[in-house]
Amino acid sequence: MNKVAVYCGSSDGASDAYKAGARALGRELAERGVALVYGGACVGIMGAVADAVLEAGGQAIGIMPAFLQNREIAHRGLSELVVVETMHERKAKMAEQADGFIALPGGPGTLEEFFEIFTWAQLGLHRKPFGLLNVNGYYDPLVELLRHMAKERFMQEQYLSAMIVEEDPARLLDRFSAYTPPAVKTY
Numbered sequence: 006m007n008k009v010a011v012y013c014g015s016s017d018g019a020s021d022a023y024k025a026g027a028r029a030l031g032r033e034l035a036e037r038g039v040a041l042v043y044g045g046a047c048v049g050i051m052g053a054v055a056d057a058v059l060e061a062g063g064q065a066i067g068i069m070p071a072f073l074q075n076r077e078i079a080h081r082g083l084s085e086l087v088v089v090e091t092m093h094e095r096k097a098k099m100a101e102q103a104d105g106f107i108a109l110p111g112g113p114g115t116l117e118e119f120f121e122i123f124t125w126a127q128l129g130l131h132r133k134p135f136g137l138l139n140v141n142g143y144y145d146p147l148v149e150l151l152r153h154m155a156k157e158r159f160m161q162e163q164y165l166s167a168m169i170v171e172e173d174p175a176r177l178l179d180r181f182s183a184y185t186p187p188a189v190k191t192y
């Protein structure tokens with residue numbers, strides 16, 4: 006794996022644990038020589054993961070729509086900042102570049118980006134690993150909802166199993182390397 010896309014909150018979250026988790030992931034990526042691809046902001050959890058990558062000597066690539074450059078405050082110290090026109094372009098560029106996808110704690114924007122990748126795995130539009138870094142159990146209620154979906158047969162069990170959930174970044178990335186994609190969804 007050369008590059009991993011990380012989706013994450015533009016807010017700090019209520020506990021310092023979230024930024025600490027983001028920093029731990031950033032350091033782990035840099036140590037493995039895996040470049041970070043992310044939204045390009047210097048605020049919130051987004052800034053924390055990028056700073057940790059750069060401080061550990063890694064590569065951080067930001068992809069940001071022009072209209073958000075001032076609002077989300079583009080990170081000025083990145084290895085590369087790609088400015089695009091639209092949110093759709095941002096997601097497409099991140100998806101193209103990355104060999105895997107991780108969501109750190111975040112809000113609706115983070116989930117929107119992550120679930121596009123989740124659903125593309127179901128449709129067989131990519132065969133790359135995807136998962137949640139479950140810092141402080143943040144994603145426990147979401148995992149519970151997904152289990153409910155599978156139990157109520159609105160999602161096949163194989164897609165729940167395909168999504169990797171770990172609290173420790175090293176374990177998450179180890180499992181990414183051993184990932185086998187699920188079968189393409191049939192109806």
Ligand code: AMP
Nearest residue numbers: 013014015016044092111112113114115
């Ligand atoms: P949030 O998790 O809501 O703090 O948002 C995290 C990041 O997701 C921010 O950089 C948002 O600009 C971005 N985002 C929100 N919605 C979308 C979208 N539809 N497509 C691409 N990025 C988005």
